[in-house]
Structure formats: structure tokens, C-alpha cells
Amino acid sequence: MASIKEVAKLAGVSVATVSRVLNDKGYVGQHTREMVEQAIKELNYKPNEVARSLFKKQSSTIGLIVPDIMNPYFPELARAVEDTASKFGYNVILCNSDEDKVKEQAYLDMLQQNYVNGIIVSSNTMTAEQVIKLNIPVVSIDREISKGLPTIVVENMKGAHTATRYLISKGCSRIAHIRGPQGVVNADERCEGYREVVQQESWFSESYIVDGDYDMESSIEATLELLKTHPEIDGIFAANDIMAIGAMKAANQLGTKVPDELAIVGFDGIKLSSVTIPELTTIVQPIYEMGEKATKMLVSLMNQQEVGQTYYKFDVDLIERNST
Incomplete structure (x- = not known):
């Protein structure tokens, strides 16, 4: 060379x-x-791009911090960010935080040391103070960090309403909810959306809400316990697709037929939801469009261009498949 x-x-x-x-x-x-x-x-x-970035105190690179790269939602989001960034001449550094504050801060320090031009982040632990200290453009996606920070989210409560009412329309009379982690904004909103629909029903019990932690294995364990304790349950709304798939596996282990004896609806619309057996009914987020919008907004901010709107709440849709 x-x-x-x-x-x-x-x-x-x-x-x-x-x-x-x-x-x-x-x-x-x-x-x-x-x-x-x-x-x-x-x-x-x-x-030598490293040497050039040291000289210029900036690089043609953006950072992307996600909480769980094992959740297929985030690789799909990362693909949209990478595709869009590439069109504008930027590379992407992908960081998996595991929702760990210490690990997340270490990534922020690393990204600063590499003179990234901006960061897209999905986090429930990052604070407004951390963002201000970065002194570079930041866009929050999937979860809102603070008011005023450029943010891309979806209609979580509306999606939960739609999923729960849909299960009722399919004849379900005892509907449970597998929720995401306590304190995670979108998990709380989806749980609240479910609760708003069912809390006036005579059959509703707080024990119908179980923690799945946005994780398949946790969801399997939670669903097994749920169905053993409440065999009358005939519908489940899971707060993401991974947990819904876990619920289907748990039902299979118990010999409960989906959808004949138990209808299941997920949330996200990841590609994996269309290849499960049975295929999963789900609330679909426009994942690619969200990643694309976040990246375009970040590039505009990095180039000190007028962006106008900095808060987007995308709509969601229900796709009916064989799990219901």
C-alpha cells in the first residue's frame, strides 16, 4: 500500500x-x-482515515447504540441505519449496551475518542446530562430519553389497544399480557395500553400480567407459570415478537394448541414473525422507515442544516396471521 x-x-x-x-x-x-x-x-x-480523523477532530462515522443485539428488532433497525448512512458517505460503529449503564458510558467514551460525528441511541438508562456532555448531535430511537432531544418512537399505547381489542373480537374471554422490563418506556406504555382495555372487565386480574423482560427464555418460563396458574386464559398479548414466540413454545410444551385453544399476538413485526409455525399475528412497527428517518435527521443535524420537526411518533398496524 x-x-x-x-x-x-x-x-x-x-x-x-x-x-x-x-x-x-x-x-x-x-x-x-x-x-x-x-x-x-x-x-x-x-x-489513513484514523490519522485524518485525529487531525480533523472528526470522522465520517456515526455511532449506533442498541440495548440487545440478540433481539432481531435491533439488527433490522441497524440495517436501515447502515444503508442510509452509507448513502451519505458515513460508516457506522455498532455498540451493544445490554442496558448496562457502565457499558453504555464506556461506549460513549469510545465513540467520542474516535471522533464520531453523531450518535443514534436506543436506551432506557442514558440521561439528558450524558447527552449534553457529548457535545455532538444525538437522536434517540425506540425510547424517549428526554424532552427536546430528537426522537423517533411509535404509537405504543395505540398498538396495545389494537392488539387487545383484536383478541376480544376473536372471541377471547381471558386475555393475559407478557410485558417488557419494568421502567422501560415502551414496555410501560404497551402494558398500560393493555390495562386500559381490560381493567374494567370482571375477569381481569393483576396476575394476568407477567414479566417477560423482552427475552424469549424469560417469556417461556413466564408463560408456563401463567398457563399452569390460570388455565382459563385463552388469549395473550406479548409486548414484543420474541416474547410472543416464547409464549408459543411454552404453549406447545403444555400441549395447548395455538390458535385453537390459545390466541397470541406480538408487537414489532420482525421478519422472524412471518416464518414461525404458526405464523405470528403482530403489531407492526415501520422498523426500516424509523431507522432511515433517524439517520437522515442525524446527518442534517451534523451538517448544521435546518431539520424542522425533531419528534416523530410513527403509526403501527396489525397484521393478522395464523397464531390467532
Whole structure:
């Protein structure tokens, strides 16, 4: 691989002159510029991006922090961010925080040290103070961090209302909810949406709400216990698709037929929901569109362009499949 010194030698100029051409900084005569560009082309020279970012105190890179890369929702979101960032000439550094405050802060420090231009983050532990200290554009996605911070979310409560009412319309008379982690904004909203629909029903019991922690294994265990304690349950609304799939597996282990004896609805609309057996009825988020919008907004903020609207709440839709 050619070095900047070799480019300078071939072009008959100094290394500083080559650097000015590469960074488009400082005056370089047109003839000299053409000689440098020709030398770069002949030697197939590729600038050291790390060195350039250290020199410029910025890079063509954005950070993406997600809470759980094992949840298929986040790789699908990451794909949208990467696709969109690439179109604008940016690379993406993907960080998996595991909802761990210490790990999340370590990633923030690393991203700053690498002079990223901006960050897209899905977090329930990051604070407004942390964002302010970064002193670079940040867009929150999936979960709201603070008022005023550019944010992309969905109609969580509306989706929960739709899912629960749909199960009632299908003839379910005892509907349970597998909720996400306590204190996670979208999990709380989905649980509240379910509760608003069923809390006036004579059959409703708080024990119909169980913790699945947005995790398949946790959901399997919670569903097994739920159905053993309440065999009368004939419908389940799970707060994400992974937990809904866990609920289907638990039902299978107990010999409960889905959907004949138990109808199940998820939330997210991940691609995996369409290949389960039976295929999963779910509340679909526009995952790709959300990632695309977040990235475009971040790029505009990084380029100090007017963005106008900085808070988006996307609508959701129910897709009916064989689990109901």
C-alpha cells in the first residue's frame, strides 16, 4: 500500500502539499493539485482515515447504540441505519449496551475518542446530562430519553389497544399480557395500553400480567407459570415478537394448541414473525422507515442544516396471521 510520502515524491511536492489536497484545506495551485491527484490515482493511494480523523477532530462515522443485539428488532433497525448512512458517505460503529449503564458510558467514551460525528441511541438508562456532555448531535430511537432531544418512537399505547381489542373480537374471554422490563418506556406504555382495555372487565386480574423482560427464555418460563396458574386464559398479548414466540413454545410444551385453544399476538413485526409455525399475528412497527428517518435527521443535524420537526411518533398496524 502506497504512503503519502510516495505520493509526494511522485508528484514532486511536499507531504504538506499532498495533505492540503487530501483535506481540501489551504491554497494549492491548480497545476500542482492535478499532479497530486494524478499521483494518488497512479499509486492507488488510500488515506489513513484514523490519522485524518485525529487531525480533523472528526470522522465520517456515526455511532449506533442498541440495548440487545440478540433481539432481531435491533439488527433490522441497524440495517436501515447502515444503508442510509452509507448513502451519505458515513460508516457506522455498532455498540451493544445490554442496558448496562457502565457499558453504555464506556461506549460513549469510545465513540467520542474516535471522533464520531453523531450518535443514534436506543436506551432506557442514558440521561439528558450524558447527552449534553457529548457535545455532538444525538437522536434517540425506540425510547424517549428526554424532552427536546430528537426522537423517533411509535404509537405504543395505540398498538396495545389494537392488539387487545383484536383478541376480544376473536372471541377471547381471558386475555393475559407478557410485558417488557419494568421502567422501560415502551414496555410501560404497551402494558398500560393493555390495562386500559381490560381493567374494567370482571375477569381481569393483576396476575394476568407477567414479566417477560423482552427475552424469549424469560417469556417461556413466564408463560408456563401463567398457563399452569390460570388455565382459563385463552388469549395473550406479548409486548414484543420474541416474547410472543416464547409464549408459543411454552404453549406447545403444555400441549395447548395455538390458535385453537390459545390466541397470541406480538408487537414489532420482525421478519422472524412471518416464518414461525404458526405464523405470528403482530403489531407492526415501520422498523426500516424509523431507522432511515433517524439517520437522515442525524446527518442534517451534523451538517448544521435546518431539520424542522425533531419528534416523530410513527403509526403501527396489525397484521393478522395464523397464531390467532
